[in-house]
Amino acid sequence: MDAVDSDACGAGGAGQDRVVGFAGGGNARIAVEVGTTTTSVWKWRSRYGASGLDGLVDAPRAGRPKEVDDERVIAATLTAPPKKLGVTHWSSRLLADHLKVGNDGAQLNLPSPAY
Structure with missing residues (x-):
């Protein structure tokens, strides 16, 4: 299987390059191997066939931009909540209030640590 630099392919690139690497298999088998539909x-194979690696780059998304960047959320979680809140750990709601963003803006989809 050929490796593709996932940074060049955007957020979904790691899965997309794996799909392209299974070029000889059926879509159903590839979906199971990669963990997608x-x-x-x-879609990824069609885009790759039409445009090569450039077809795997994420297209611009519609809608309003994110309210807060992930680095700001991570930095806030690395500090203890203010004592006046009476808690020892952040909840997503408390963090959202602290950062003055919506609840969704304070939640991250971070991978769970491998143990």
């Missing part, structure tokens, strides 16, 4: 496999 057959629709995504079909």
